[in-house]
Amino acid sequence: MAELHVELVAADRKVWSGEATIVVARTTSGDIGVMPGHQPLLGVLESGPVTIRTTDGGTAVAAVHGGFISFADNKLSILAEVAELADEIDVERAERALERAKSDADAVAERRADVRLRAATGTH
Amino acid sequence: MGSQLRVYKRRIRSITATKKITKAMEMISASRIVKAQRQVAASTPYSSELTRAVTAVATGSNTKHPLTTEAEAPTRAAVLLITSDRGLAGGYSANAIKAADRLTERLRSEGKDVRSYIVGRKGVAYFSFREREITQSWTGFTDRPTYADAKAVASALIEAFTTATSEDGVDELHIVFTEFVSMMTQAPVDHRLLPLSLDTVEEAQEKKSDEILPLYDFEPSAEGVLDALLPRYVESRIYNALLQSAASEHAARRRAMKSATDNAEELIKSLTRLANAARQADITQEISEIVGGANALADATAGSD
Numbered sequence: 001m002a003e004l005h006v007e008l009v010a011a012d013r014k015v016w017s018g019e020a021t022i023v024v025a026r027t028t029s030g031d032i033g034v035m036p037g038h039q040p041l042l043g044v045l046e047s048g049p050v051t052i053r054t055t056d057g058g059t060a061v062a063a064v065h066g067g068f069i070s071f072a073d074n075k076l077s078i079l080a081e082v083a084e085l086a087d088e089i090d091v092e093r094a095e096r097a098l099e100r101a102k103s104d105a106d107a108v109a110e111r112r113a114d115v116r117l118r119a120a121t122g123t124h
Numbered sequence: 125m126g127s128q129l130r131v132y133k134r135r136i137r138s139i140t141a142t143k144k145i146t147k148a149m150e151m152i153s154a155s156r157i158v159k160a161q162r163q164v165a166a167s168t169p170y171s172s173e174l175t176r177a178v179t180a181v182a183t184g185s186n187t188k189h190p191l192t193t194e195a196e197a198p199t200r201a202a203v204l205l206i207t208s209d210r211g212l213a214g215g216y217s218a219n220a221i222k223a224a225d226r227l228t229e230r231l232r233s234e235g236k237d238v239r240s241y242i243v244g245r246k247g248v249a250y251f252s253f254r255e256r257e258i259t260q261s262w263t264g265f266t267d268r269p270t271y272a273d274a275k276a277v278a279s280a281l282i283e284a285f286t287t288a289t290s291e292d293g294v295d296e297l298h299i300v301f302t303e304f305v306s307m308m309t310q311a312p313v314d315h316r317l318l319p320l321s322l323d324t325v326e327e328a329q330e331k332k333s334d335e336i337l338p339l340y341d342f343e344p345s346a347e348g349v350l351d352a353l354l355p356r357y358v359e360s361r362i363y364n365a366l367l368q369s370a371a372s373e374h375a376a377r378r379r380a381m382k383s384a385t386d387n388a389e390e391l392i393k394s395l396t397r398l399a400n401a402a403r404q405a406d407i408t409q410e411i412s413e414i415v416g417g418a419n420a421l422a423d424a425t426a427g428s429d
Contacts, residue, residue, distance in 0.1 A: 009169045011271040011363065029344045042180060043343030044352040068353065070177050072338045077173045081271065081356070 002036035063119035089120040132399035143388035150381035160371035198295035206301040207244035214380035217246035223312035274363035301365040302372035310372035
């Protein structure tokens, strides 16, 4: 099966890298799925979950806050200022952050916490 | 014990205590350099991918962007100077400040008004002591900068840059920081960060590889991508400068503390010699006093006979 190489990098570290069959991410103009052999692409990402289906059938989900997706030569890079894999996310902390953001009426923080929670619990 | 000897002993004790402190600082800095270097390495994938993306947009489209447009007659420039929060790092902060002063002189001679933005307590202290104007300053993170710190610095600078010159904005942005060349060499450098010249971005990219970039499909549009990309690029450049400065600061401090430890050792050695000589002199004097006293006694008894 055709596969593409994925590098998910945050500003201060490499979060995930490996082979995948499809990557779904949310750009400013909507969700986009990239499969091997996609046309070269450079897009702006929204705050949202990124789903990576790995070649061995597994799924890696990451919460990504702002950044870019770029694809060329079967190499996909996701550059994010902040990126966390689902299993790195502290659900309780995210819930607390969501509560706090709601009470402060901070829309950006609320969205960030919401994305984190959904990535961690797998409901998106 | 002679008073001379006591003075020497006291000085040796105090220098030994100082030596212990400098030795500890040397070892702390040595371990922090490694950490700082690791951070630089960890941020490399992001910045190189970002450079690649900027090059791709720049070559793939002829989009104009405020951050890449040169002002026709630049009249005001901003200088971002990165120094340290703490001293005891040899000439680290002083060298960066001197480089910034040189750059400021040059910009003034070109007829530009210079605004100073400073990172690090040492730079702030230098400027406020000389009663020079500081437009904005950030302190408290120079030995361990995070991306959020770089973002805060970058957003203030980008805002100043995008404001019209007539409304107190700036036309150019220069950055002065200390480049980490190697463990032994750190050199202050200055770069013009804004307006971004895409040629220099491309050069940086070409150095690494001669690959031909594909024609990208932009999502949502080339302008939209560039709009989002360029501020991130500036942030990542500032982040890189902060990280390199942190590594340089630790390296400079390690070197300064190593020579302080060496000097203390040298001082202890020569003071020990002097103390030994003083002790010997005391003993010699005592012996000659005893001998002299005995002789005098002997002479006196011989005389009375």
